[in-house]
Amino acid sequence: MTSPFSGTATGRAGDRAARKPQLAVVGATGAVGSVLLGILSERADIWGEIRLVSSARSAGRKLTVRGEEVEVLALAEEVFGGIDVAVFDVPDEVAAQWAPIAAAKGAVVVDNSAAFRLDPDVPLVVPEVNAHAARVRPRGIVANPNCTTLSMIVALGALHAEYGLSELIVSSYQAVSGAGRDGVDTLRSQLAAVSGTELGTTPGDVRRAMGDTLGPFPAPVALNVVPWAGSLQEDGWSSEELKVRNESRKILGLPGLRVSATCVRVPVITTHSLTVHARFENEVTVAGAHEILASAPGVVVCDDPAQGEFPTPADVVGTDPTWVGRVRRALDDPRALELFVCGDNLRKGAALNAAQIAEVVAAELTA
C-alpha cells in the first residue's frame, strides 16, 4: 500500500479511520501545546489519531484532546511511525534536531520554532496570506511564524494585496506569555508583590521590591514596560525585532520591504498588540482600508473611538482573529496608514496558525 494514510501505528483499521490523516503534537505539555489541544478539540475534526509527544520528563502524563484522555509519549524516532503531519512546539535546538527525523519518517512537519523559518527550502506560512507556499516544501517542513509577526500579518497581507506595501514601522506591546509559562508566573508573582503598595513612584523601587524574581525578563515587568525581547543581535537589534522584519518579508514575498520594529514587553498576560505605520505604493483611504479589512478572512475591524471601540488585549485574549482598530491615514502622507492591532499570541500567534497549516497540508494529502 502506497497511500500515506494506509498504515496506522496503533493498528486502527476501519475504512474511515484509514482515510483520515494522523497527527502528532510534539511539545504537547507546553503553553502553546496546551492551547493547541484545545483548538484541535474545537475545530472540525479532520484527524484520525492525534498522538501526543513530549520530552521524556513529561511523558506518561495524560492530556485531554477531543474529549478523550491520551497518554503522552516520549520523543523518539518511533513515535512518528504512520504520522502524516507533526506539529512541533519545542525549543529551537530540539526542533533543529527532531524535525528532520520526523520528516524522514514521512511526516510533514509544521514547526513553530525559529529553527527553519528563514531556510529557503522551508516555506513560512500564514494560510490567509500565502497558503499556496505550503505546497512546496523540499525538506518536508513548513515553518510557523513568530507570534509578533503573526499578530499583524493577516491584516497587512490583506492591505498589501490592494495597496502594495512598501514600508512598515512597528512597535510592539508584547504579552508575558510570549516568554512561556515562566513569563506568566513571573508577572503574577510580581503583581502580588506590588499590589497594595505605593511602588512605582521613586527610582528603582519596583526593581528593589522584585529582588531576584525577574524570571525570563531583564527588568521588572509589573508596573513597567521593558524594551527588550529575545537575544542581542548585530548593531543593537533584538532577535525579536529582526524576526518581525525577516518573517514579514518572507511571508509577503517582499524581500526588499523596509521594516523597522521595536519590541517592548508589557504587563499583559496574553495577546500581543502592535502599533503599525504602514506605507504603500498607492494612496490609501480609511474607508477603503476598513472595507478591505472587514472582508479579509481572519480579521475583525473594531474601530469606533466615539463609542469607545478599539481592540485591547483584555478583550481580544482567547479569540482567533486579528483585531484592527485606530485606523487613520497619516496626516502628512496619503500613502500611509496607522493601525493598532491585537492578536492572541498563543492562538493565532502560535497554536491556531499551526493548526491551520496542518489542515492545509492534510487537505492536500487527502485531495
Place this chain on the structure above:
Amino acid sequence: MTSPFSGTATGRAGDRAARKPQLAVVGATGAVGSVLLGILSERADIWGEIRLVSSARSAGRKLTVRGEEVEVLALAEEVFGGIDVAVFDVPDEVAAQWAPIAAAKGAVVVDNSAAFRLDPDVPLVVPEVNAHAARVRPRGIVANPNCTTLSMIVALGALHAEYGLSELIVSSYQAVSGAGRDGVDTLRSQLAAVSGTELGTTPGDVRRAMGDTLGPFPAPVALNVVPWAGSLQEDGWSSEELKVRNESRKILGLPGLRVSATCVRVPVITTHSLTVHARFENEVTVAGAHEILASAPGVVVCDDPAQGEFPTPADVVGTDPTWVGRVRRALDDPRALELFVCGDNLRKGAALNAAQIAEVVAAELTA
C-alpha cells in the same frame, strides 16, 4: 518705583528679598502642583515669596515648600498682586480664563494647560531646545508642552540640531498619572482586583472584574493596554496624538515636520515611554547619535543591551532627565534612527519644565 521687583504683596522689604522675583503656583494642590513644590524645594532658591493658589475648595490647606508651611490662597485677581511669574497647572478652561487676568496684573504666566500652546502669540518652550523663544511673549504667557511631547523632545532637539529632522513616527507607552490622581487611584484599585486571580486569559474577563471602576480610562488598564488618550478629534485622531504632532512642530520650529503618533496607555504609575522612528535630512550613525545625546543637557544615554542597560519607567521615575536607549540605525534607511525614550511625565513632562521656564523668565527679569 518701576522695577517689577520693588513691591511685595506681603510687605517683605529687606534689600535681598526686594530683589528676588515673586512666584505664584496656581493649582498647588494637584498632582503636578505637588511635584512642583518638591522641585522648587530642591533647586537653587532664586525666588522671593512663593505664593500658593488653588480653587476655593482646597484653599486654607497648608503645604510645605522650601521647608516652610505655606497657606493656600483661593484663586482671585488679588492673589497676583506683586507676582512676577505665575505657574499655572489647572484645567484648560480655568487657564483660559485666569492666565490673562494674571498677565494683566503684571505676572508672566507659565501655563501647563493646552489652552495657549498653539496660540501664535504664545511661545511653547523647552529650555534645552528653544529657551530664546520665552523672551517673546506678546500675551505675557509662555506655554509648557504636553507631557508626551516633553518625554522625547529634548533628545530629538539635540539630534535635530546636528542631523536635521524630517519625520517622526512615534508610539507611546503612557503612564496613568498622566490622567491625574484619579488615574493612579484607578490603576491601584484595579491591580488589587486582579492580584491573586487568573484573570487576563479569557475574552473580557478583566473588563467584567473591573465593573464600573474604569476611572478616567475607556477600558481596563490593569493587565491591559489601551490605545486611547484624550478626546476624539477629526479623522479618528486623539487629541493626545495631535498634541505630539503640533507641539513638536512648534517647539522645533519645523511647521512642515511629518509626524505620526499613536498614543497608548499602559499600567505604569509614572513615566512615559516612547518608541521613536526619527528620519533626518542627513545620514546618521549610532556612534554619532550616542555622542550628540551624551553631551546634550538634560539627556542621559542608557544603551548597552548586552549588559541589560536600557531605560524602563520603573528605573526612570522620580528623575529629571530624558533617558534614551535602544539606539539603532534603521536597517533600510541610513537617515533614520530608532530610539526608546523614557521621561518622568510629572517632572520633566510637567512640573520640572515649568520650573525651568519660570527660572528662564526670572533670569531675564532680573538681568
